[in-house]
Amino acid sequence: MPESRATWSPTSWHDRPVVQQPDWPDAGALEQSLKHIASMPPLVFAGEARSLQTELAHVAAGNAFLLQAGDCAESFEEFSADNIREKLRVILQMAVVLTYSVGVPIVKVGRIAGQFAKPRSSPTEMVGELELPSFRGHIVNDANPSEAARIPNPDRLVQAYHQSASTLNLLRAFTKGGFADLSRVHAWTQEFVASSPEGERYEQVAAEIERALTFMRACGIDTESNPNLSQVDVFTSHEALILGYEEALTRQDSLTGGWFDCSAHMLWIGERTRDLDGAHVEFLRGVGNPIGCKIGPTTNAEFVLELCEVLNPSRIPGRLTLITRMGADKIEDGLRPLLRAVADAGHPVVWACDPMHGNTYATANGRKTRHFDDVVAEIGGFVRAHRAERTWPGGIHVELTGENVTECLGGGDDLVDTDLDDRYETVCDPRLNARQSVDLAFRVAELLRDFT
Ligand code: TRP
Ligand code: MN
Secondary structure, eight states: OOGGGGOOOTTGGGGSOOOSOOOOSOHHHHHHHHHHHHHSOOSSOHHHHHHHHHHHHHHHTTSOEEEEEEOSSOOSSSOOHHHHHHHHHHHHHHHHHHHHHHOSOEEEEEEBSSOOOOOOSSSEEEETTEEEEOOOOTTTOOOSSSTTTTSOOTHHHHHHHHHHHHHHHHHHHHHHTTTTOGGGTTTTOOHHHHTSHHHHHHHHHHHHHHHHHHHHHHTTOOSTTOHHHHOOOEEEEEEOOOHHHHHHTEEEOTTTOOEEETTOSEEEEOTTSOOTTSHHHHHHHTSOSOEEEEEOTTOOHHHHHHHHHHHOTTOOTTSEEEEEOOOTTTHHHHHHHHHHHHHHHTOOOEEEEOOSGGGOEEOTTSOEEOBHHHHHHHHHHHHHHHHHHTOOOOEEEEEBOSSOOOOSBBTTTTBOGGGGGTSOOOSSSOOBOHHHHHHHHHHHHHHHTTOO
């Protein structure tokens, strides 16, 4: 273990090997952007990150379930009130189905208001005959296939900050201002969902909730006077990839003196940056936010235990979420030894299942996709592994959108290869559409039935 691990500061990651950072062509312009962001108000407050950690502690203890969901990558172009509202709608629908069917609180965390940066497997990519610098997300460059569009531009860091601020503002307005009121449970269904089998199933749950609310109103408890029924907390999260940006938003909490990365409530480390001696682990180990780490199919128990020691040496419940993404065929056998090792060591982690990233493949015409059945199958294997090891399958981490896109195959519409051309709009990985997402919530609820 490197000696410098004893002393952490928001800049201590500078001394560590760092991967996946853009090649900013103009160091002066980069510094200016980062200085500007460092002078701006934080996006979230440390106290909010602490309450998310408290909620995640309930998940770690097996008394709540985590729903983390949103875009693969947010877009500067597809940025609108409608887009944010539709995404929130689906998340609320999924949350209400899960709350009603599983019967435990659902901790809602969006991949939203900051999920802009993408790690890439190669610094360049071929577009036809052209070799171009890879697209790294709108916080860095543009996806257009031209040399000029792919040059990293630090003005984008500032734009990402501002887009995150307005997204968060609207989320706060919607979640606290009446949109999330349980009496509106029917209103969250979009027309294209309502007419489908998943939609009808949803309408049944909604009708039962409405009856329960009517009963409670008759008993003297109404949604107007009970914020628990009329409001939700939707927390924000993203992959902490561009460390200069994260450092610029890292602030000292006036209440406790601790450091918090105030770009989001929760941050995670990706599969490609989880080097124990690398810069990303070094940076995140020192911030007080709840943090996550992706766990791919090559991970062994020894690594996971070291990761737990480095990121959560004080064993604070809710501090660390391990997000597995192994692939539908590998998860059950791959996960069991990890569950056992972590349980034996007494580390209080949240286990969440990312059923998307281990199941991506290219169709014959070269489009990246995922099949709904593989997504469900990975969650099935995840739940079976937990059942066998007597641990709690704490949550799911999914890529979705509220729009009626055609990016993932299967699901209620039984989308096939040739449908992908209709509405394939993602700037990065294929996302579940609104129908597939509601369907998934029901499948997860079924998998968790009678869980002991
Ligand atoms: N506040 C509770 C919760 O967040 C109940 C609730 C209100 C709710 N509106 C909701 C749950 C919308 C799910 C979806 O769990
Ligand atoms: Mn993705």
